[in-house]
Amino acid sequence: MSLAYYKPVWIARSDGEREIKTKKHGREFNGPTDVQLNKEASEDDYFELLPVYHEVAQEWKRIFGGMLHREQKGQADQKWILVDFPENYRLYKNVRKDRGKTDAYFLYGYPVGRKKRYKSALDFFPHLLWLAEGKSDDRTDCSCKHCAPEWIQEVKPLPGRDGFAPVKREAPPIKKENVATKPQNFASSPQVVVKQQQRSSSQDNKPSKVAAPKVIPPTASTAVPPVANSALPRAPAPSLMTPNHLPSPKSREQDQDAHYGRYIYRPGELTWFNRGTAWGLSVIIKRDLFKDQRNQDRPRYLVQPLSHPFAHPATKVISAETDLRPWLAWSAPSPTHQALAASNPYYNTVDWRAVIEGRYGVGDAEVDGSILAAKMIDDSFALIEPLSNNTTTTGERTYNSMFLGGEKLWVGEPIRLRPGNGQDILIIHQIIEKLKPNSTNVASATIHVFGDIYHYTTIPYTSNQEPAVNPNLPIRLRQDLDYRNRITYAKLSNRTISYWKIVQAGARLGIDQIKGRWYESSILLPVLHSNFQQDLSQGVITDVGSWINGRGDANSAAGKAGTRYKDRLETFGKAVPAGTKISKGLDGPAEENVFPNANAPAALMASLAVSEAAQAQGQGQGQGQGQAQGQSQVQGQAQQVQGVSDGDIAEFMDLDRMEDGFTQNYIENGGQF
Incomplete structure (x- = not known):
């Protein structure tokens, strides 16, 4: 089976928060509690942070890429993959060994607190799309399970395993960047970014107004004269995340x-x-x-x-x-x-x-x-x-x-x-x-x-x-x-x-x-x-x-x-x-x-x-x-x-x-x- 070629994309803004302020405890970590993260305290039920290259995290990002490709009307001969979750959103694995329970995965980072977590890619996608479209800073315009009541949530599954899409939603096409014509094997070849794309940061919980996912060039496109023996070649800085x-x-x-x-x-x-x-x-x-x-x-x-x-x-x-x-x-x-x-x-x-x-x-x-x-x-x-x-x-x-x-x-x-x-x-x-x-x-x-x-x-x-x-x-x-x-x-x-x-x-x-x-x-x-x-x-x-x-x-x-x-x-x-x-x-x-x-x-x-x-x-x-x-x-x-x-x-x-x-x-x- 041949490897799929993916075009990497990222979301240019985020409302995610690593810490939140509570009336009772002041500022607290917006994720699993210390007790939940303590493997030694409970080996049968605990949480662990998944690295960005973990196979489950990669699968979520591939699914999100498929969803965004459908919504942004990407080119038919392309497949997209999300480079990383929006800033301050993190995927955790809930390891459960007791009573025959299966492991579960939760995405933390929603700015209201740790109890508002996403249990699947389907749960999070409406919020991801709201961030990508950049039309509004008001979360009430988002149709995800945490931002809107159930009767507003319009997400339905589509056939196939590449992703889902909201019903009757018209979205502007993604802005195309200059990319090389040769497809890139995202799974096996390194990313070399010629110029780092700038993502706006979130201040005081106010998302920026940068619209649409940005496409990262998969190969370098700026030519310079060959490096002489006395000159040191520049090292790549492939910042696929901020x-x-x-x-x-x-x-x-x-x-x-x-x-x-x-x-x-x-x-x-x-x-x-x-x-x-x-x-x-x-x-x-x-x-x-x-x-x-x-x-x-x-x-x-x-x-x-x-x-x-x-x-x-x-x-x-x-x-x-x-x-x-x-x-x-x-x-x-x-x-x-x-x-x-x-x-x-x-x-x-x-x-x-x-x-x-x-x-x-x-x-x-x-x-x-x-x-x-x-x-x-x-x-x-x-x-x-x-x-x-x-x-x-x-x-x-x-x-x-x-x-x-x-x-x-x-x-x-x-x-x-x-x-x-x-x-x-x-x-x-x-x-x-x-x-x-x-x-x-x-x-x-x-x-x-x-x-x-x-x-x-x-x-x-x-x-x-x-x-x-x-x-x-x-x-x-x-x-x-x-x-x-x-x-x-x-x-x-x-x-x-x-x-x-x-x-x-x-x-x-x-x-x-x-x-x-x-x-x-x-x-x-x-x-x-x-x-x-x-x-x-x-x-x-x-x-x-x-x-x-x-x-x-x-x-x-x-x-x-x-x-x-x-x-x-x-x-x-x-x-x-x-x-x-x-x-x-x-x-x-x-x-x-x-x-x-x-x-x-x-x-x-x-x-x-x-x-x-x-x-x-x-x-x-x-x-x-x-x-x-x-x-x-x-x-x-x-x-x-x-x-x-x-x-x-x-x-x-x-x-x-x-x-x-x-x-x-x-x-x-x-x-x-």
């Missing part, structure tokens, strides 16, 4: 982290650091920029190594980012004490005094403390920087940032998702804390991120196209995309071009679905991948996300929210010295950013020697031997997820620093070679 506007930074630190190539790591984050003979685990407590020999700004970091509660190594200045790795870049080894490794304890439940005294056998208490502390941090989250629009009337509060596991996440930046085989990202537009009804207890609150989901998509490059660019993608994402397209374009025998394809606008996901921070492949991959230069010569650049773990993997707890703490220091507990402070950088006092005297290495080494001597005296000679054994184990077992053997870690220590390499030159020239 993305949300990118939030602006609300602090100077947030603005710094939004810049491409400024810093990889952030204060408060958990990282691996180069100890010289092995790798250890630490938290970053401050960072700044310093001038290198070429008088250029370079990042440096002050890290605090993790340990057990009774002794802590001195801080260390890291002046090369190649001497750091993200926590998720490697998998943590087992504790050096076999008794600890067998019991897999939590950091706060270990009798560390007994470990130091040797009652757990031979091993290294400092190394084991850092390993278990890192796993404790990986299991944590903390919401920070509450926003001024917080309100208790709706039970929701929003935040500008959060620590999730070993990483810090900002509103306005991309994050990696567990759904979508790790190839999907979400641009955070809100971090939301949802309290339970009639409760102010944050311990029982649920945490969500709200934003747009994108999928990294690659297609063969055609030199006579210059598709539009999505301005709602963060600059880091766009700069990295330009870099990656330059690499794949350079391979003459197999030129490809990639873009971030929006697959869901306005998604609301739990933090258990977050895999971790998104990192630029152009910046981090040269650090993690020993054969990076060889791949470049072949026109290949993989996604760095496939080289690193996900949050929760270290504790075999992937997909769990974890333990909440009031702030980052509480998360670290006794794994760092008392009095440790995490710098707020440009947003905090200047004295917080002062680094130890970089011109006194002898004093620093002496301090380290005293600390190590004191530890050796407390643990005994046998324990000192265990320390060497433990450091060797960290070096040998902490390895990347893919393609890296134990020996590669030593190779990383000898790599040319990134500031002297291919990627840094690209950063310094503002994304140009």
